Amino acid sequence: MSTPMIAILDDEPQIRRMLGEALAEAGFRTAIFSRATEFEAALKRTAPDVCLVDLGLPDRDGLALVHRLALESGAAIIIISGRAQVQDRVTGLELGADDYIIKPFDPAEVVARIRARLRKGRDAGGGATTARFENWSAHFDRYVLAAPDGREVPFSHAEGEVLRLFLQSPKRLISRAQMQESLGGAAGDSFDRAMDVRISRLRTKLDEDPRNPRLIKTIYGAGYIFLGDVSWS
Amino acid sequence: MSTPMIAILDDEPQIRRMLGEALAEAGFRTAIFSRATEFEAALKRTAPDVCLVDLGLPDRDGLALVHRLALESGAAIIIISGRAQVQDRVTGLELGADDYIIKPFDPAEVVARIRARLRKGRDAGGGATTARFENWSAHFDRYVLAAPDGREVPFSHAEGEVLRLFLQSPKRLISRAQMQESLGGAAGDSFDRAMDVRISRLRTKLDEDPRNPRLIKTIYGAGYIFLGDVSWS
DNA sequence: TCGCAATCCTTACGAATTGTTACATGGGGC
DNA sequence: GCCCCATGTAACAATTCGTAAGGATTGCGA
Structure with a gap:
């Protein structure tokens, strides 16, 4: 596993750009999608290490997508959502997401949380050693x-x-x-x-x-x- | 791994009680500590699956403790903190924490995030032979x-x-x-x-x-x- | 039930590491 | 300069660990 691959799925161009730049700067490869259908098609070709998924998608129920990803994909799943209620976060996590980030967010925190997920997934060499x-x-x-x-x-x-x-x-x-x-x-x-x-x-x-x-x-x-x-x- | 063991380290009695009840109700075993020294002593005997650590400890630098845990313990580490700045969260995660929850928090979300951590931990080597x-x-x-x-x-x-x-x-x-x-x-x-x-x-x-x-x-x-x-x- | 074999625990002793003691050194107040 | 106390460190003692050898336990087949 050389440089980790992060998939981004969001319908807002602004956020796609912001995340794409932040992740590229952090040294990740990125694959950016605006619609769920493209995203799912791409998943069949390459398996990302982490998926950033916005729940507020126009063309698909985000939670259902997350659930399917959790079951079928080995990637870590991080939900990005404008819905800030505790109940939303709980259901998102229960459905299989590994993390839940609320909009508006700071790209630095997203990077830090991605790194945390990769650390655990890759091997058990946690933290700075x-x-x-x-x-x-x-x-x-x-x-x-x-x-x-x-x-x-x-x-x-x-x-x-x-x-x-x-x-x-x-x-x-x-x-x-x-x-x-x-x-x-x-x-x-x-x-x-x-x-x-x-x-x-x-x-x-x-x-x-x-x-x-x-x-x-x-x-x-x-x-x-x-x-x-x-x-x- | 029968019922997962969650260790709690917090100096506020209120929070200890709230977390203890919520986690017990969720079906976890709990080990609750108010001071870092007791906590560390217990870690030498038994290994919890998840550690909930409050950063605002009176008797020890919380971030240093987290870093040490990340180096030496195999448990997932969740920071609980009143410090809400993005920079605090980023450094906490960089030092090896797996999640960062801000006070005040809802116990239901804590349980959900713990479950998310346990899920990933179990996947690694669960049915593998x-x-x-x-x-x-x-x-x-x-x-x-x-x-x-x-x-x-x-x-x-x-x-x-x-x-x-x-x-x-x-x-x-x-x-x-x-x-x-x-x-x-x-x-x-x-x-x-x-x-x-x-x-x-x-x-x-x-x-x-x-x-x-x-x-x-x-x-x-x-x-x-x-x-x-x-x-x- | 008995005997055999495999596995595992216990004992014993040597080796490595760490805590303790004792003494030497040096800093600071007068 | 003198005394007292904090610190450095060599030498020793206590603890922890490695492993060979022997005995206890378990499982199996007759």
Whole structure:
């Protein structure tokens, strides 16, 4: 499955254009239809990964179409509708839709929801699993750290918890108390020493100079701060 | 999967009660938590099918929690939030959430969206009997494993249970407690040693190098993780 | 019912990882 | 400069995990 294919079915030209542009920009292939008959004919030739269907179609009952799609097609189905009542949403979802977006909508949210559907459908590798920072990359699915020189350093679960905490809020102070809370340690006890050791081990794996750490900086009496630009993917 | 288990994490008693009643009435099992630490502790023992998470938690950054769940748990994640901005929804979904519901909400819609998530989850590997991964294939109808070189290796029922668990949630951390629960073992007992043995046998059948397993990786103190892309048929 | 075989659990011991202790280092107030 | 306390880290202890070997259980056929 190279680039996912998104099918759009809507009778309003404006919305077709808006969605088409947003999805193309997001890197999807698109197939755009204004009438249900064309749409169904196309489905027999190629199977899209996600179908965006407007319920307010002039030439066919939208809900019936959704139901048929849900039964026969393997695609994820996202309803787009002007009908905002809870009952409408419930019946749409019960009939087999995977999501229900209300007009007017923001294209960015549509893209995000499509991505969410594709994630689940493709394989179970959910969310962003790797973080990149300063020529390093941390792969949380494999528990491996890739150094700038290409070397791979495995890290343990304990180290990973600390690392993830840092990478989730870089350039922000993380107090020791916050860490203990997040790492499930009972406060007060001598667990704080264990945390120091975790950080120490993490630092050696990150090739930090103990005298002058560049990534994990200690703020005396307050906590730690992770410098470095982080991007998740 | 008998009756699905829904975990709820919210700090407002009112909402906890409302959701709890609605989900119980809809026929789900529920596990309700008011604080993130309790919630995380429970996750180590048992794996819910869907997690409803409120972002406005007092004791933890909700988005970080969602991200962690997306990385480590196989459950579908539905965010419930009072923050209604499009940007909030997009970041929530990008971090790995499967859906985003805005307060105030109607319990009926929550139930409908949960059902939509469960539907998709079940489709993946529901009636399928064969799983393919990394040039291997596991035939659960015949209790046979086909190696990349064509050799056929039979596996027992006990081994199959473990293998199925892995193949149903690949690239996800599976804690030992969750395994025991899934495999019907009594907790705390010396049954955990039996699990090790099962996995050990499975590893030898999968031709794993004991020093450097490529498929079934041990996360010391946390559980196991199955690497490798899986597709069911 | 008995015996046989296959499977599975339990035990035991070695190996790997993590928490703990102890001591060294360095920062900050006086 | 001196003292106190927070932090770094090496060395040790405790815990967790891998797996070989032996015993218990189950299922099957006679």
